Amino acid sequence: MKKLSLFLIGLFLIPSLFLTSCDKGDDLNVVSAPAFTLMKDYLITNNMDINQIITNTDGEKFVTAPPATAADVPAFIAKYTILDIRSADAFAAGHIEGAKNIAFKDILTEGAAASKPVLMVCYTGQTACYATALMRMYGFSHTQALKWGMSGWNATTAGPWNGKIGVEEAKGHSNWSYGGAPTNNVFSDPSFTSLSTDGGTILRKRVEDAVEAGFKTVTGTDVLNNPTNYYINNYFSEADYSGFGHIDGAYRILPLTLADNSYKGLDPATNAKVVTYCYTGQTSAVVTACLRVLGYDAYSLTFGMNGLYNTNSAFSSNQWGADSKPKDLPLVQ
Template sequence: MKKLSIFFIALFLVPTLFLTSCDKGDDTLIDATPSFTLMKDYVINNNLDINKIITNADGEKFVAGPPATAADVPAYIAKYTILDIRSSDAFKAGHIEGAKNITFANILTEAAAASKPILMVCYTGQTACYATALMRMYGYSHTQALKWGMSGWNATTAGPWNGKIGANEADGHANWTYGGAPTNNVFTDPVISTLSTDGSIIFKSRVEAAVAAGFKTATGTDVLSNPTNYFINNYFSEADYSAFGHINGANRILPLTLADNSYKGIDPNAKVVTYCYTGQTSAIVTACLNVLGYDAYSLTFGMNGMFNTNTAWASNQWGADSKPKDLPLISDN
């Protein structure tokens, strides 16, 4: 009888020990460093934070203005491998001498073959800036985008900007305000799904996925009409936030970096739209946020597309600061 009691006790202890062992395994998984944290640490330690993508470790901004005169063009184009991501028809109609027409999906492949710093070219500078950010994050830190795109190179290729500016729909709009910015909240980190425990591998795979997904944008019309559908971040200085006015409810998270945790002001569960003056800086920020795990969009044409005639302009105004030039074009037609 005594032996039978011992047997039953042992029978109950075995599953208890098994469950204890399983609990320990679960704790190990729970205590594992989140994938986002692994990626964040890699980004900070390798000069790949958002501010380092905007201006690299050598002090080069993400945009390069066009040359001042036609006489400066040969020296200008000699510095770069020029990659033009416009349509083949637009490229054939007029492009920079020496430029290569490629698709957005192939930017990382083309970057690997480049022997000089890369100049990305598009219609307005916005998609090229998005590409530039992804290429800088992937290790091609000397990549730059042609500021204003081909719209700023020659008046005959300025159609995309000229066709989008002038509506001034924010002027007098019910969702345009001049009030102060809301208090920034503190959100949790995005959740990154991956089996890798290497921050470098996680980060590069996220860049590759962003390239495959393409440029994610939102229009001023939609965001103005439906601001509550988005988490809006106005990437203006504090003075300009008030002077220009802004979309109702727009946050102002600037600086926006991983190192100081200011990125925690962005809601990881919302559609995040960033806007700036031209759509070019917001394209850089949006690329970074998408790689970091946010559902991020850049507001096309920025402030210019919503309220180009705003009297607060000091720079980056299309038609003034842009000054489309008559620089030479090569035609393949």
């Protein structure tokens, strides 16, 4: 009788063990998508591809020009919560009325507390553009940067730009070329880990880490003298790539978006320093912010073409000292 009972119990246990084993096997066979893929899909679905960080779905570009005249200033500043990320000393010497001086590391906290769209302000517009891109990727899609920074607001605060265009680094340099662009490569995706399987959560953490790390830049001098140390992307139109000339060996990956996989033209290797350069260093700052969040070891070339070759005859816009000069807008102390 005892043996019969044990036999019957065994018959009941065998299916239970089988089903439990199957359940565990199914769980083991479930493979989550890579963190990069989850974040990429989230960015595309939520209109935060790289081109949509540059210009949001409402048509607002990442940068906005200062008002034309002093009379236009009150209406201009009324639209924004103005966050000035310059040093305390520079802020005290002269700033836009109503601006708040903050540390770069506090931009996300201040963005969350803002009651109006944020206007980021720095010395030249470059760090502010980097901050703007990170703010937009974090969900503050109407954030903008002041074009040219405080250098464009008033002649007394224009020193950072005025001091960077006197030396023509690229003119006559052996590493400056007018040839065609090399054929773009096709690389695999960047790779990083996350404890989350939610694309939005992964993105926010990546942005927070980028804010903590700060703006990553390289000088035109270093890239021009050592181009093989970098994976260089010239963010110009095809006509300007040859018309302006370019750093020898620079690729031209434009468009540069997730949706069309053109981002795969960039090298995600941990030892590949991806440097982007544009005309002013402002667009490249935005691109660099996006790339760092995506997992690239990315850098922005400071002052762009203006720093490399400001007198280049191909300039028709965004040339500091020509079509772009400091205005005479009011400062407060």
